[in-house]
Amino acid sequence: xxxxxxxxxxxxxxxxxxxxxxxxxxxxxxxxxxxxxxxxxxxxxxxxxxxxxxxxxxxxxxxxxxxxxxxxxxxxxxxxxxxxxxxxxxxxxxxxxxxxxxxxxxxxxxxxxxxxxxxxxxxxxxxxxxxxxxxxxxxxxxxxxxxxxxxxxxxxxxxxxxxxxxxxxxxxxxxxxxxxxxxxxxxxxxxxxxxxxxxxxxxxxxxxxxxxxxxxxxxxxxxxxxxxxxxxxxxxxxxxxxxxxxxxx
Amino acid sequence: xxxxxxxxxxxxxxxxxxxxxxxxxxxxxxxxxxxxxxxxxxxxxxxxxxxxxxxxxxxxxxxxxxxxxxxxxxxxxxxxxxxxxxxxxxxxxxxxxxxxxxxxxxxxxxxxxxxxxxxxxxxxxxxxxxxxxxxxxxxxxxxxxxxxxxxxxxxxxxxxxxxxxxxxxxxxxxxxxxxxxxxxxxxxxxxxxxxxxxxxxxxxxxxxxxxxxxxxxxxxxxxxxxxxxxxxxxxxxxxxxxxxxxxxxxxxxxxxxxxxxxxxxxxxxxxxxxxxxxxxxxxxxxxxxxxxxxxxxxxxxxxxxxxxxxxxxxxxxxxxxxxxxxxxxxxxxxxxxxxxxxxxxxxxxxxxxxxxxxxxxxxxxxxxxxxxxxxxxxxxxxxxxxxxxxxxxxxxxxxxxxxxxxxxxxxxxxxxxxxxxxxxxxxxxxxxxxxxxxxxxxxxxxxxxxxxxxxxxxxxxxxxxxxxxxxxxxxxxxxxxxxxxxxxxxxxxxxxxxxxxxxxxxxxxxxxxxxxxxxxxxxxxxxxxxxxxxxxxxxxxxxxxxxxxxxxxxxxxxxxxxxxxxxxxxxxxxxxxxxxxxxxxxxxxxxxxxxxxxxxxxxxxxxxxxxxxxxxxxxxxxxxxxxxxxxxxxxxxx
Numbered sequence: 001x002x003x004x005x006x007x008x009x010x011x012x013x014x015x016x017x018x019x020x021x022x023x024x025x026x027x028x029x030x031x032x033x034x035x036x037x038x039x040x041x042x043x044x045x046x047x048x049x050x051x052x053x054x055x056x057x058x059x060x061x062x063x064x065x066x067x068x069x070x071x072x073x074x075x076x077x078x079x080x081x082x083x084x085x086x087x088x089x090x091x092x093x094x095x096x097x098x099x100x101x102x103x104x105x106x107x108x109x110x111x112x113x114x115x116x117x118x119x120x121x122x123x124x125x126x127x128x129x130x131x132x133x134x135x136x137x138x139x140x141x142x143x144x145x146x147x148x149x150x151x152x153x154x155x156x157x158x159x160x161x162x163x164x165x166x167x168x169x170x171x172x173x174x175x176x177x178x179x180x181x182x183x184x185x186x187x188x189x190x191x192x193x194x195x196x197x198x199x200x201x202x203x204x205x206x207x208x209x210x211x212x213x214x215x216x217x218x219x220x221x222x223x224x225x226x227x228x229x230x231x232x233x234x235x236x237x238x239x240x241x242x243x244x245x246x247x248x249x
Numbered sequence: 250x251x252x253x254x255x256x257x258x259x260x261x262x263x264x265x266x267x268x269x270x271x272x273x274x275x276x277x278x279x280x281x282x283x284x285x286x287x288x289x290x291x292x293x294x295x296x297x298x299x300x301x302x303x304x305x306x307x308x309x310x311x312x313x314x315x316x317x318x319x320x321x322x323x324x325x326x327x328x329x330x331x332x333x334x335x336x337x338x339x340x341x342x343x344x345x346x347x348x349x350x351x352x353x354x355x356x357x358x359x360x361x362x363x364x365x366x367x368x369x370x371x372x373x374x375x376x377x378x379x380x381x382x383x384x385x386x387x388x389x390x391x392x393x394x395x396x397x398x399x400x401x402x403x404x405x406x407x408x409x410x411x412x413x414x415x416x417x418x419x420x421x422x423x424x425x426x427x428x429x430x431x432x433x434x435x436x437x438x439x440x441x442x443x444x445x446x447x448x449x450x451x452x453x454x455x456x457x458x459x460x461x462x463x464x465x466x467x468x469x470x471x472x473x474x475x476x477x478x479x480x481x482x483x484x485x486x487x488x489x490x491x492x493x494x495x496x497x498x499x500x501x502x503x504x505x506x507x508x509x510x511x512x513x514x515x516x517x518x519x520x521x522x523x524x525x526x527x528x529x530x531x532x533x534x535x536x537x538x539x540x541x542x543x544x545x546x547x548x549x550x551x552x553x554x555x556x557x558x559x560x561x562x563x564x565x566x567x568x569x570x571x572x573x574x575x576x577x578x579x580x581x582x583x584x585x586x587x588x589x590x591x592x593x594x595x596x597x598x599x600x601x602x603x604x605x606x607x608x609x610x611x612x613x614x615x616x617x618x619x620x621x622x623x624x625x626x627x628x629x630x631x632x633x634x635x636x637x638x639x640x641x642x643x644x645x646x647x648x649x650x651x652x653x654x655x656x657x658x659x660x661x662x663x664x665x666x667x668x669x670x671x672x673x674x675x676x677x678x679x680x681x682x683x684x685x686x687x688x689x690x691x692x693x694x695x696x697x698x699x700x701x702x703x704x705x706x707x708x709x710x711x712x713x714x715x716x717x718x719x720x721x722x723x724x725x726x727x728x729x730x731x732x733x734x735x736x737x738x739x740x741x742x743x744x745x746x747x748x749x750x751x752x753x754x755x756x757x758x759x760x761x762x763x764x765x766x767x768x769x770x771x772x773x774x775x776x777x778x779x780x781x782x783x784x785x786x787x788x789x790x791x792x793x794x795x796x797x798x799x800x801x802x803x804x805x806x807x808x809x810x811x812x813x814x815x816x817x818x819x820x821x822x823x824x825x826x827x828x829x830x831x832x833x834x835x836x837x838x839x840x841x842x843x844x845x846x847x848x849x850x851x852x853x854x855x856x857x858x859x860x861x862x863x864x865x866x867x868x869x870x871x872x873x874x875x876x877x878x879x880x881x882x883x884x885x886x887x
Contacts, residue, residue, distance in 0.1 A: 012798070028523050030635075035525050038749070045747050045793050045802065053799055055315060058488040059528045061629065062413055063319045085632050110459055111799040118436065121316050125428035129421035130380045134300040134698045137371070137378035141335065144389030154382040154407060157414060161318055190380045 001027050001093040005040065007052055008100045010109050017109070019098075029089040033076065034059060034066060036088055054113040061085040061225065064160030067167070068113055069100040074164035074223045082162065082225040102163050104172035106210045117163050119209040120177060126205035127198040128181040130190050149187050156183040158226045168223030171212030176220035178206050179236035180228050186239055196243035203240055250505060250859045252872045255659040256360045261878050265364040268660075272703055273710040280305035283709050284717070286453055286468035288440045288495050290317030292412070292690060293673025294474030295419035296697030302426035304702060306709075309466060310423065310432060311455055313439045313490055313804070318420045321476055321488040322693060325412025326533035326626065327396060328404035329376075329690040331369040336393055340401040342366045347879060349688060352398040352578050353653070353681020354831035354847060355881040356508070356855070358874060360660060361679045368699040369691055373405055375698055379418040383407050394622075396686035397534050398578035398886075404687045409533055409625045415690055419697070438464070439804065440495045441735075442728040443471065443502045443669065450499075450669035451718050454728045456736075458804060461797035463729050465720035469712045470668045470705055473499060474697070477652035477674040479512065481812045481819065482764070483756020485649035486518060486531040492808040493815050496656050496675050504664040505857035505870060507657035507677025509815070510823035513684055513832050514765050515650035516542075516582035519633055520602040529648040530633060532605070533626055534686040537575045539610035539619065540643070542566050542582070544603050548593040554604055554642050565589055573886040580683040580832045580845075581886060583647035587765050588843065590646075597644045606642035647765065651689060653680045653832065654822075657857040657872070661704035662696060665857075668708060672696035677855065682831025736796050739806045744789035748805045751786045755779065755809070755816060763820055768836045772824045776817065783813040818858060818867055825869060828852045840883070849881055 002025045010017030024043070027036050034056050041051035057065040066083040070076035076086045091097060099113065107115040145153075157180070165176035182199050185191035191198070214233060221230045257264045275283065283306050287298040290312040302308040310317060332345040346366035350357060373391070377383065383405050384392040393402040407414040426432040435455065442454040444467070452467035478493035479485035500506045517532045543564045545557055565585055567574045577585075586603050589595065596602050611619050616639060620627070627638045634644075655678060656664050656671035664671050673693040680688065762775035786809070794800040829838045829845035830852070838846040853874050858867035 028525060030522055031525050032527075035527050038527055039525055041802075042747050042749060045791060046745075048793075050793055051802060053801055057314055057319055057490050058321060058324045060324055060530050061632075062324050062410065063314070063321070063488060064323075065314060065319050080628075081632060085629070087633070087635075089635065114799060117315055121318075121424060121427075121434070121436075124421060125424040127428075129425040130378065131425065132375075132378045132422075133303045134296070134375060134422075134702065135371075137374035140333070140373045140377040141390045143377055145385055146389055147385045147387050150382055150385040150389075153380075154384075154414075157382050157407075157417065158410060160413075161316065184382065185380050188380050188382065190378055 001029055001088060003027060003091060003094070004096040006096065006098045009052070009112055012111055013108055027088055029087070031088050032059070032084055033070070033086040033088065034084050052113060053111045056084060059084040062160060064162035067102050067115065067162055067164070069102065069167055071098050074102065074167040075225050080225055080227045102167035104166045106172060106174070107163060107166060119211070120161050120163065122209065123174070123178060123202055123205045124181065127194070127201035130185060131194060143189055145188060153184045153187040156180045156187070156228065156232050159228050160226055162225065164223045164225060165220035166211065168219040169212065170217065170219070171215060173214045174206050174211035175214040175233050175236070176224065176228055176230065178202050179232040182236045182239055183232040186235065195239065196246055199236060199239040199243050200247070250665060250870055252505065252657065252665070252857055252870050253659060254358065254872055255661060256358070257660065261359060261363050264360050265367055269703055273707050275706050275710045275713060277305050279713040281307065282716070283307065283712065284309065284468040285470050285472060285705070286311070286466055287472045287474060288453065289320065289474035289476060289675070290420070290423070291320035291322035291474060291476055291673060292416055292419060292693030293697040294320065295416065295423045296694050297472055297474060297672055297701050298432055299419060299422035299426055300698050300702045301705070302431035305431070308426070308432040309468070310434045311438045311440055312436055313458060315436050317423060317434055317436065318417060320416060321491055322416045322690070323413045324488065325690055326409045326531065327535040328394065328406035328411045328687040329372065329415065330396065330403050330687045331373045331405060331691065332366055332403060333370055333373060335391060336402045338401045340403050344401065345369060345403065348399050349679065349685060350681070350879050351884060352685040353683055354845065354884055355681065355849070355853070355876065356830055356874065357679050357681035359876060359878055364700065365679050365692060365695050368695045371699055372691060372694045376415060376418050379422060381407065381414045381418045394535060394538055395576065397537060397576045397582070398573070398685040406535070409623065412690060415694065419694070441498065441732045441807065443499050444724050444728045445502050445666060446722055446724045449667045451722070452720065452725065454732050456732070459799050461795070461800065463732055465725045465729060467718035467720045469709055469715060469718065470670060472670045472672060472701065473656065473675055474673045475675045477655070478812070478815060479649045479652050481755065481815055482649040482759045483752050484521065484526065484529050484760070486515060486529050489528065492811065494808050494811045496671065497811040497815055499656060499664065499666065499669060501860045502666065503860070504666045504669060505657035505859055506654070506818060507855050507857045508654040508822065509819045509858065510826060510833055511653035511682050511831065512649060513579060513651035513653060514583045514647045515579055516586055516647045517605060517645045518648035518650070519630070520597055520599065520644055520646040530629070531648070531650060532630060532643065532645060534579070536605060536623060536626060539622065540575065540605040540607050541609060542575055542603055542605055544589045544594040544596060554606070563589070563594070570886045577886045578683055578685060583765060584834060586647055602644040602646045604642035605645045607638060608642070611639065651684055653678055653682060653684055657855065661707060662701055663704070663708065670701060670705060672701055682833055735807070736803065739790070739792050739803065739810070740796060742788065742790050742792070744791045746789050746791060748790060748792065748802055748809050751782060751790060752809045752812070754782055755812060758782065759816055763823055766834050766836050767823050769824065772820050776820045779813065779816045779820065786810065786813055821866055822856055822858065826852055826856065847883065
């Protein structure tokens with residue numbers, strides 16, 4: 001198949017950036033979107049041009065590295081699908097496809113389609129963990145977790161940290177990402193001792209990083225390649241409210 | 250070079266306990282004066298870094314991805330083994346140890362494997378305490394399933410994303426240490442050289458992948474946790490960035506490389522479909538719990554699978570291995586698949602695929618049970634292939650998945666360079682010639698959480714008076730100069746072919762001639778082809794851009810250059826090992842019914858190779874394997 005690509009090119013963080021147009025022919029419909037970009041890059045290199053920089057690694061939808069806004073939608077048109085798992089058979093022959101990086105103040109562009117998502121790591125460092133040192137753990141089955149809670153926690157923990165939720169949100173809010181981790185740990189007995197501290201610290205770090213506020217449009221859930229539910233945001237709001245009310249300081 | 254495995258004396262059961270109780274300690278005040286560099290942030294790297302930082306060491310972690318959470322451990326699907334015996338089905342530390350030794354075709358060290366089985370239970374405890382959401386029963390206890398090569402249910406899992414959940418547990422523990430100021434993470438950094446002074450590892454040269462600057466980092470010890478090198482085959486189930494570079498630099502600086510030719514070909518992957526293909530996708534081995542593997546009985550049967558009656562199907566794994574059936578170990582299953590495809594009974598457009606059929610299980614258990622067990626895997630299969638596996642059987646074919654070979658380490662996980670440790674998949678490991686399913690996660694976390702934090706003290710206790718190691722030593726100057734020159738050289742070739750072109754060519758040579766079946770003839774041919782390709786690479790590759798910017802092509806070029814060198818070593822090892830064992834199958838050495846024929850009298854050793862110069866063949870050293878508890882026999886899964 002044949003496609004026309006309009007790709008965001010930006011040399012570095014300082015560069016203003018612009019769209020470049022590329023024509024590609026003979027693309028196999030079973031190729032993944034990133035394999036199509038491989039073909040584009042090989043072509044650009046052979047023509048003596050600069051290939052497009054983009055983040056990718058596992059190419060099986062789990063590492064969370066790939067990050068392209070395709071025709072205005074993070075990870076493209078298919079629900080619950082990362083860019084690397086999107087295949088060309090979902091596009092029309094002759095279609096024009098616009099490809100941009102995640103756009104959010106807290107995710108500055110490094111080059112072309114590559115952005116800096118280290119804000120997410122700092123949010124986790126602020127409280128997205130259970131404080132237990134290696135070596136002191138109790139016998140695993142001495143902690144019983146009702147299956148329903150374990151399943152809910154797992155559904156929240158499936159977040160791959162790609163940032164599509166931020167890219168989809170008109171406010172560039174990171175609420176879904178933060179809520180997924182808060183929920184995962186708040187739903188488990190192991191997470192109880194730090195429950196309120198955790199949500200306060202993570203939200204404070206989220207605000208510090210410059211992510212926007214949540215206005216409940218649910219665009220994040222629609223864009224999430226793992227289908228993380230906005231119910232987690234509601235849970236986090238409850239946790240946060242409780243934490244604030246119960247705060248002793 | 251002298252190989253001393255440093256196996257502690259005493260009974261197998263008491264070695265580790267005694268070692269732990271007598272190993273030298275470093276006081277908390279002194280730990281604060283010691284720097285440890287950890288390269289790689291997967292299960293082994295992240296768990297080691299977090300544990301060492303908790304102990305009080307000053308830790309720096311390096312990874313080439315944009316966050317430590319992206320390391321390829323994240324993609325492990327099926328589960329993690331532990332000898333908990335929660336199912337009351339006769340499991341024990343000894344049985345896990347025995348299964349692992351046997352699964353590895355008697356090419357691993359008894360003492361290491363026993364220790365691995367011993368700490369397996371602690372891993373589950375630790376992960377549960379961290380909040381890893383393992384699957385549970387209605388009563389709230391942990392659930393289990395079975396995996397290949399075993400007859401008990403000892404595998405713990407978190408849907409089809411066990412690796413992800415375990416890695417996030419370790420990553421969160423690491424980030425907690427980052428928040429507390431005990432660890433520093435350097436994402437988008439790639440180690441390009443090891444710095445050695447007076448025979449000890451004292452630091453690394455890392456390239457900041459965003460700015461292109463070369464950075465010097467010094468440490469009292471360097472821990473490599475950089476994963477496997479399966480991408481030497483170009484197409485594999487590894488992530489695109491997985492590479493051999495860090496351990497290859499260490500090898501060239503004097504660390505021995507153990508069993509480089511031991512590669513695992515995983516039976517259940519999606520078949521290859523086009524020349525543009527960039528990677529192969531694994532379908533978890535757990536699927537073989539309920540999926541049945543079959544091909545048509547008759548050659549060239551092109552009917553749709555649903556139209557082929559039961560009597561004309563050959564469930565070849567169940568037929569050949571009735572005791573283990575579809576759950577035979579990976580090497581055995583892969584070879585059996587290859588065999589039926591070679592006979593012309595393969596299915597799909599290329600004839601290089603077999604069916605993995607769930608219709609019996611769906612009939613027996615209902616669709617909802619199958620969906621709960623494998624829902625995300627089925628979804629992934631459908632996304633990639635466009636076929637619905639609830640309605641039509643999956644098509645699978647073997648693909649390169651894991652490398653049992655890696656840097657040679659002693660019982661303390663130390664390489665032959667003092668101060669340089671290798672943990673997880675990048676060491677030559679506890680898996681012998683074939684790894685059992687759900688054991689990679691176990692080994693990575695065992696090394697990182699429970700073994701290295703003890704053993705590294707033995708070495709670091711001798712360095713408490715050293716003080717910070719200056720990065721102004723001439724060895725740092727020389728290492729940085731070497732790296733800069735190599736980058737300059739890659740950029741200056743300006744040839745006509747892309748890096749990927751050479752990588753694809755290399756992969757083709759390795760898969761066709763050093764893959765599932767190897768012979769003297771094919772290996773000698775491969776050696777010649779690799780040599781030619783390597784020369785062509787250094788004359789004809791085109792690397793665009795400059796050194797001082799984000800330049801993914803330059804990163805790839807460096808990695809492929811190292812793969813080209815590694816390939817020669819893999820072939821040398823495969824040629825010298827004139828026997829078949831585990832994943833290494835030499836067609837000259839097979840039993841009458843086509844099973845691997847080990848030659849224990851001559852080859853019961855770890856082959857550890859020493860670098861001897863760019864053009865010279867590596868020097869072979871042998872670490873004999875002594876079996877004091879287990880009696881090696883021909884593996885039988887019949």
